Amino acid sequence: MARIVQKYGGTSVGDVERIKKVAERVKLTRDDGNEVVVVVSARSGVTNELIARAKAISDAPSEREMDMLLAVGEQETIALTAMALHALGVPAVSFTGAQAGILTNDAHTRAKIQTITPKQIEEALKQDKVVIVAGFQGINAAGQLTTLGRGGSDLTAIALAAPLKADKCEIYTDVDGVYTADPRIVKTAQKIDEISYDEMLELASSGSKVMQSRSVEFAKKYGVVFEVRSSFNHNPGTIVKEEVSYMEKVVVRGVAVDKDQAKVTVSNIADKPGSAAKVFRALADANVIVDMIVQNVGRNGVANLSFTVPQVDSKKAQQTLAPVLVEIGGGNVTIQEDIAKLSVVGVGMKTHSGVAATLFQTLADANVNIDMITTSEIKISVVISSERVDEAARIAHKVFGLDA
Numbered sequence: 001m002a003r004i005v006q007k008y009g010g011t012s013v014g015d016v017e018r019i020k021k022v023a024e025r026v027k028l029t030r031d032d033g034n035e036v037v038v039v040v041s042a043r044s045g046v047t048n049e050l051i052a053r054a055k056a057i058s059d060a061p062s063e064r065e066m067d068m069l070l071a072v073g074e075q076e077t078i079a080l081t082a083m084a085l086h087a088l089g090v091p092a093v094s095f096t097g098a099q100a101g102i103l104t105n106d107a108h109t110r111a112k113i114q115t116i117t118p119k120q121i122e123e124a125l126k127q128d129k130v131v132i133v134a135g136f137q138g139i140n141a142a143g144q145l146t147t148l149g150r151g152g153s154d155l156t157a158i159a160l161a162a163p164l165k166a167d168k169c170e171i172y173t174d175v176d177g178v179y180t181a182d183p184r185i186v187k188t189a190q191k192i193d194e195i196s197y198d199e200m201l202e203l204a205s206s207g208s209k210v211m212q213s214r215s216v217e218f219a220k221k222y223g224v225v226f227e228v229r230s231s232f233n234h235n236p237g238t239i240v241k242e243e244v245s246y247m248e249k250v251v252v253r254g255v256a257v258d259k260d261q262a263k264v265t266v267s268n269i270a271d272k273p274g275s276a277a278k279v280f281r282a283l284a285d286a287n288v289i290v291d292m293i294v295q296n297v298g299r300n301g302v303a304n305l306s307f308t309v310p311q312v313d314s315k316k317a318q319q320t321l322a323p324v325l326v327e328i329g330g331g332n333v334t335i336q337e338d339i340a341k342l343s344v345v346g347v348g349m350k351t352h353s354g355v356a357a358t359l360f361q362t363l364a365d366a367n368v369n370i371d372m373i374t375t376s377e378i379k380i381s382v383v384i385s386s387e388r389v390d391e392a393a394r395i396a397h398k399v400f401g402l403d404a
């Protein structure tokens with residue numbers, strides 16, 4: 001007997017028929033003699049719909065109330081999934097994040113998990129029940145409902161697998177696994193059999209939405225090996241685990257595209273110690289996550305600073321910086337949303353040179369202008385025009401030998 005955590009994403013529980021299919025799959029796993037804990041997302045589109053309704057009422061809805069609203073999506077699917085299991089004669093019980101013992105900090109809409117005490121889950125498993133847990137939600141110390149950031153059901157599943165000492169953690173989605181690129185953008189993308197936490201993390205944080213990046217961070221920290229696979233077939237998926245030496249043989253494991261970034265340029269600010277510190281302190285205090293940063297050489301006592309932020313935060317960044325610029329003696333802020341980030345990722349870059357040169361030359365040959373560049377040990381990212389980014393991803397995919 002094994003203990004298995006299975007997470008089903010939005011498309012997999014997209015309607016009643018699909019929820020019934022999930023229940024059948026869960027039943028199969030249980031009939032094999034396993035203990036099963038199921039984490040479900042909201043039906044696909046529901047979370048977006050709820051956000052749209054909130055925005056139709058207010059530009060800046062209360063974050064506490066946003067969490068109250070967004071948690072609704074997952075509460076629908078846990079109950080329906082439990083009912084679908086009952087209909088198959090399988091004893092099952094649904095739990096909210098709070099009932100599952102997921103305690104978070106106070107950061108509404110992007111809360112971090114602090115501790116998990118899955119007492120009710122353990123008791124239900126002991127009673128031979130399948131446990132269904134609402135993904136994406138928790139509770140803070142003050143008893144308020146919180147949510148874990150978009151895509152957070154992945155985190156719920158991975159975070160539960162650790163204290164439950166699960167033998168397996170399976171992330172069921174609408175693709176066969178992690179591919180060398182988003183198959184919706186790059187038709188020639190190939191399924192990857194095994195990938196290291198670090199590569200998965202870089203892909204996820206560079207826009208590959210197949211896994212929430214925080215969930216991968218968590219998996220790495222606690223050594224949770226997980227498999228990403230399809231809920232629509234029984235094909236083997238992608239195993240995400242600690243790096244092993246043969247992984248370095250592949251120079252580029254995958255390509256990622258992020259179209260949800262905006263470029264902020266702060267121009268004509270005083271070129272003196274402390275200006276950048278004030279700009280980024282203010283953004284950090286406003287919870288705006290800054291990604292790529294470029295500062296040009298100061299001239300005539302003024303400097304320009306460009307950086308990327310999530311597009312949803314671009315207005316907030318602009319508003320936050322207005323008073324800061326007054327304080328540091330002037331400057332302007334401009335926002336550009338027609339940009340996108342293209343990244344190539346692979347642990348093999350640690351031991352192979354020339355990846356950056358090849359990427360830049362390839363983009364140059366295609367007449368794609370590079371706006372910003374950043375690198376890490378295993379990743380190279382460029383900011384380019386959002387209009388050209390899909391095409392650039394396809395070209396890079398081919399050049400690095402990922403097409404087949």
Ligand code: ADP
Pocket residue numbers: 008009010011012041044151172173174175177178179180181182183184203207208209210211254
């Ligand atoms: P779920 O609702 O199951 O969590 P998501 O929509 O969050 O599913 O993630 C699955 C989607 O991620 C796929 O349909 C695919 O278009 C997209 N995706 C982006 N990059 C990749 C990649 N490298 N490999 C696989 N899927 C990817």
Ligand code: ASP
Pocket residue numbers: 009010041042047048073135136149150151152153154
């Ligand atoms: N329903 C949430 C979202 O759409 C969480 C998830 O699906 O993982 O972001």
Ligand code: MG
Pocket residue numbers: 009151154209210211212
């Ligand atoms: Mg997802």
